[in-house]
Amino acid sequence: MALAVTAIAAASYTPSMGIFQATYKPSGTGVVTIVVAQEKVDDPTARIVIYAPLGYKATLTQAPGTQIGNVVADVQVLDLGPNTLPLTGAVKADSPANYPAASNLCTPEATHEAVWTLNAALPGQPANPIPVYVDHSTGAEAAFSSVKMTVCFRDPTLPSGDPRRSPNGTKFLDAAFSVKGVFTNPTSAGNQLWRTLFTPYTPGTGTPNAAGTREAQGVVPMPYNISIKRIRKARPGFFRLAGTVNVAGTAPTGVGLKLFAGVKGKSGITFKAVASTKTRKGKYVFNRRLPKKVTYLFVERPPTSIACAVPLVTCTSAIASNAISGVVRVAPPPKKR
Incomplete structure (x- = not known):
C-alpha cells in the first residue's frame, strides 16, 4: 500500500501529515486514518504529538487487547542497509497501568487516559509494539485541540550496544494508522485543522533537538x-x-x-x-x-497541498x-x- 502522504524534501527535517476519514458528515462516526511521514534524508524522529481539532469527541474506554484498527508503515533498518521495509499490523488498546509515569521516558511523570499500540511487523515476524499515549487535551493545548496523541522513537543513529538505540537501528519513515469507534466528528461545518508536532534527534546523541521541532497540518473539510x-x-x-x-x-x-x-x-x-x-x-x-x-x-x-494556517512552530506542510x-x-x- 502506497501511503497517501509523503514528506516534501527541502531541508534536514521536513515532516508531513494527513487525515483521511470514512465519513466527513458533521457528527458522523467512522474510521479515521492518521498518516505521518518524513524523508529518508531527514534526521531521525524522536517524538510525534498529534492534536485532533476542537469539536471532535473521542471514546477512550476500549478494553485492553481490543483491536481498534490497523497500521501500515515504512522503516529503514540501518543494521541491514538503506532499503525501505514495509510493515503491517494491528492497532490495539492497552492498559495505561502497563506504562507507569515514573519510568515513562516518552512522557515523564504523566499518566494517561488510554494507550494504543502499533503492532507493525514484517510478514512472519513478531511485532515490536510502539505505544501511543492518548488523552483529552488540557491546559493551553485545550485552546486549539480536543485530543492529544503522543508517540516516541529511539535514536537509530546511536552506536550498537547503546541501550537508548532503536532495535537494529530501526528508523521511522512513515506510518498510516486507522482507528474505529474512537472519534465522532464535530457538529458544525467548516475546515477542521489537525496539527502534528515532530521533534527530531540530534543524530548520534540520543538527545531530542527541541529547537528543530516542526509542525505539519492536516485539513479536513466538513461536510x-x-x-x-x-x-x-x-x-x-x-x-x-x-x-x-x-x-x-x-x-x-x-x-x-x-x-x-x-x-x-x-x-x-x-x-x-x-x-x-x-x-x-x-x-x-x-x-x-x-x-x-x-x-x-x-x-x-x-x-492537496495547501498553505499552513497559523502554525504553533515552523510549519513544513499542510494537506487537505x-x-x-x-x-x-x-x-x-x-x-x-
Whole structure:
C-alpha cells in the first residue's frame, strides 16, 4: 500500500501529515486514518504529538487487547542497509497501568487516559509494539485541540550496544494508522485543522533537538463529498458522468478532480486514473467513450497541498484530505445484429 502522504524534501527535517476519514458528515462516526511521514534524508524522529481539532469527541474506554484498527508503515533498518521495509499490523488498546509515569521516558511523570499500540511487523515476524499515549487535551493545548496523541522513537543513529538505540537501528519513515469507534466528528461545518508536532534527534546523541521541532497540518473539510451519476444524454458512442463537489458547505470553482476506471480481473478490480478536470461552481462533467468491457468508475479529489494556517512552530506542510465518490458501472454498447 502506497501511503497517501509523503514528506516534501527541502531541508534536514521536513515532516508531513494527513487525515483521511470514512465519513466527513458533521457528527458522523467512522474510521479515521492518521498518516505521518518524513524523508529518508531527514534526521531521525524522536517524538510525534498529534492534536485532533476542537469539536471532535473521542471514546477512550476500549478494553485492553481490543483491536481498534490497523497500521501500515515504512522503516529503514540501518543494521541491514538503506532499503525501505514495509510493515503491517494491528492497532490495539492497552492498559495505561502497563506504562507507569515514573519510568515513562516518552512522557515523564504523566499518566494517561488510554494507550494504543502499533503492532507493525514484517510478514512472519513478531511485532515490536510502539505505544501511543492518548488523552483529552488540557491546559493551553485545550485552546486549539480536543485530543492529544503522543508517540516516541529511539535514536537509530546511536552506536550498537547503546541501550537508548532503536532495535537494529530501526528508523521511522512513515506510518498510516486507522482507528474505529474512537472519534465522532464535530457538529458544525467548516475546515477542521489537525496539527502534528515532530521533534527530531540530534543524530548520534540520543538527545531530542527541541529547537528543530516542526509542525505539519492536516485539513479536513466538513461536510465533504462528491456525488456521481451517469447522464443518459450523450453523443453516440460516448457516456457522460456528472456530479457536484461539496467542500465544507461550499460549491467551489477550480477544485481538481481525477476520474478512475477499472475492470474486473482474477484479483478484483484494479483502478487507474484515466482523466482529470476541475469544478465550476461545484459541478463537474466527464465525457468518455463507451468501454469495450464492463467498467467501474469513481471520482476523487486527491490529497492537496495547501498553505499552513497559523502554525504553533515552523510549519513544513499542510494537506487537505481527499474525497471519493461512489462507484458507477458502465456497460459496453449493445452489439449490432
